[in-house]
Amino acid sequence: MKASRMCLKTLKEAPQEAVIDSHVLLLRSGMIKKNVAGVYTYMPLGLKVLKKIENIVREEMDAIGSEEILCSALQPKELWIESGRWTKYGPELMRLKDRNDREFCLGPTHEEIFTSIVRDSVRSYKELPVSLYQIQTKYRDEMRPRFGLIRSREFIMKDAYTFDIDEAGLDKSYNDMYHAYERIFTRLHLNFTAVLADTGNIGGNASHQFMALSNIGESTIIYNSNYSADQEKAEAKADIYNEEKELKDIVEVSTPNIKTIEDLTKFLNTSAKRIIKAIVYKDLISKELVLCLIRGDREINKIKVANKLGLGEFDLDFATDDDFKNTSSVFGFIGPVGLKMRTLIDPEVTYMVNAYCGGNKKDVHLKNVNYKRDFDGEVVDIRLVVAGDLDIVKGEPLKEERGIEVGQVFKLGTKYSKAMNCVYVNDKGQEVPMVMGCYGIGISRALQAIVEEYHDENGISFPDDLAPYKVVIVPVKYTDEVMKNLADKMYNELKKKGVDVILDDRASSLGVKLHDWDLVGIPYHIIVGRDAVNNQVEFKVRRDGNKEVLDVKEVLKKF
RNA sequence: CGGAAAGUUGCACAGCUUGGUAGUGCGCCUGGUUUGGGACCAGGAUGUCGCAGGUUCAAAUCCUGUCUUUCCGACCA
The missing domain is CATH 3.30.930.10 (Bira Bifunctional Protein; Domain 2)
Known part of the structure; x- marks a missing residue:
């Protein structure tokens, strides 16, 4: 062309x-x-x-x-x-x-x-x-x-x-x-x-x-x-984390205005891994509230929750302040102990020993809370898997x-x-x-x-077999007899071989033309210039910018 | 569908605050000079300023509505 x-x-x-x-x-x-x-x-x-x-x-x-x-x-x-x-x-x-x-x-x-x-x-x-x-x-x-x-x-x-x-x-x-x-x-x-x-x-x-x-x-x-x-579907190996073995009695802890996991870790001087995060979702169709429990350092995968409940993701949302008015809990201090609500428990929570959780009263959290003894529910994987978690096949870190x-x-x-x-x-x-x-x-x-995947600061750099054309012949001056003849000759020969080739016969300056082909991503550029008299051309590879002056025969052999 | 912004020539944008001749760069056309990595000089063409109403002697500019587009979120392949 x-x-x-x-x-x-x-x-x-x-x-x-x-x-x-x-x-x-x-x-x-x-x-x-x-x-x-x-x-x-x-x-x-x-x-x-x-x-x-x-x-x-x-x-x-x-x-x-x-x-x-x-x-x-x-x-x-x-x-x-x-x-x-x-x-x-x-x-x-x-x-x-x-x-x-x-x-x-x-x-x-x-x-x-x-x-x-x-x-x-x-x-x-x-x-x-x-x-x-x-x-x-x-x-x-x-x-x-x-x-x-x-x-x-x-x-x-x-x-x-x-x-x-x-x-x-x-x-x-x-x-x-x-x-x-x-x-x-x-x-x-x-x-x-x-x-x-x-x-x-x-x-x-x-x-x-x-x-x-x-x-x-x-x-x-x-x-x-x-x-x-x-990520919507990903599962990871549960991390069994507990520092203590003996179950202790529940103790109320005063936590004035401490609502987030982050504040709690600072206030209690403990790890997020020891806190049970409680999130309440609302089923927008049945209006039912669902309590979801997950370890404090994890995030909940909403899709998993929705799938468990047989809902579309759309039909599930966080419960609002209003929804809490009819429960026995308080926003910011939600916990599973004594709370009557359908409860989904991430497996990791079941391994926690003497954990902290919300006390369902303003400014109160509970200490030494344990699964089965103090609360129960459906154990189901609802955790959002992130980089660093361990795979379920060999337990190696995930990316x-x-x-x-x-x-x-x-x-x-x-x-x-x-x-x-x-x-x-x-x-x-x-x-x-x-x-x-x-x-x-x-x-x-x-x-x-x-x-x-295939571009750089100059434009697209197509792989050879996907490029719109494989090679472009760019005469520096198409008005020059010698250059024109050599460019035409190479063009015809490559065409005969069935190579997807462009002859840049436009009157624009060299720079303009080469910039165009860099942008478009033609993999190989043949520049026909002053060496045309010696049957030599510059051969440039778009991918790495590599340039060399070669005999025409050698260049033609490459295609 | 929620939040935010923008519509001025083929493209990117200025002008709008404070209403009064439609601008710039790129691209395009003509002529000349250039010519190995986005040349230069001179001249030129291209706009119902998104659309509809309103205010005004006068609207790209102010007001109202409307359409479109873009960004963030939600959703989705």
Whole structure:
């Protein structure tokens, strides 16, 4: 491609909308252009990279025997009524009507469509398993689109669905996908890790997320070589901590206006590990209050509490001062002793001996409180796992890192096949619901994750096989006969070899041109200048800035 | 959905306090001089100042409403 023909407009300054590096660079390099909030156009260079990502995904999906189809983004309401998600999905579903007032949505995901397709085409166990995928534009009416392609309202996703005879079949399909995903993200050159994930809105019984490690990530990952999980789901080994063995009698301690764990440790001159932290949540649906007990140096994982109570995270909040008026406790001095309330106890609390806790009276705490003797409740893991905690496999320290979710695999089970009557006839002639899995990869999000990982102060620095073009030939002066001839010759030769090559035949000064290609992230730059008379050019590697003057033949040999 | 800010040319911004000719830099066009890492000189084009009302002789500027966008939080892939 000749640069003079390219629809390329780079920006020196970052548009105001972008706050993170990868978003700024995608805009500045002219790879994407904002249409409206959370909706972007992929410009020629951006689209080229996107296609390379798609092709890697295609190759690996095809390799495990998944077949590509292409559905419409437009989906009829009826299918979503069948699955029950038309009402459940909420305002993030982009809904619209046609001229006859028939209702549709723009799909954020395609479980309903794929399920209906397989329901209509598969009858017998002999035709299973089936694995289908598509690469398609998805819609989600985000409350707050941000970070460019990371959280947008329109995005490109690969979604795959498997249909099996039974759980064992699903296990195999899931496993195949899991390994294909590992190969895909490796080939995308992402520094990633697979983590155990919460199944959230889509439903199902097992799930892993593939996270590209990055400090701009929106999720927190807890991991080490033995274990990895989303922080929302992460478990850690309970720490058995007690300084004393003999149970002592409870004593009231006067703690005037001492309400926080921090103040208490100072006032009592003790460790937070000896204090029981008591948090009261309110179930916003039933209005029930729930007391949660955790060791003073820990934080509560609200998602775990919500899961235990069978609630969405949304349906749970801290109890307010008002809620306390009907209890026998006092805000700031809450404790489990004698308090009549449903109680969740983190396992670590059960190991505490002669602990401190709130006295349920103003300015009073209790000393020498012990599990079972003085209070009881449901023992359940509700602790937020953080860096430094020990894993449950080998008891080694865990690390904490941010991640961008670029893929997720789910075992759906029969949730959709039952709801939508997607059944097959087994060898005994009985109708059985198919066992499903679904598997997504955020293609457009991956593009930005790659840029986030591969950039420096000069711009994007794509890995060779993902770059929109592999090499650019930059004549210092395209009006100079010798330079022009050599540049043209090399361009034609590389094109003949099938190399993705740009000839920068623009009239701009050298500096302008090179800055553009640094910004865009072309991995190799060939500068045709004064040495052209000797058949020599400067060969520059974008990644490390390494430059050397080489014979043309040697340069051509590199591609 | 809660809190905060912002909308002025393709991009980044000034002007608004104290109402009176629409500005700057980048980019774009023309001509000339330059030419190995974002050149220089001269000239030029591009704006219903987000939209709608109001106040006023006069509104980018003051008031009201509205829309949009961004940031923090909540939610989510």
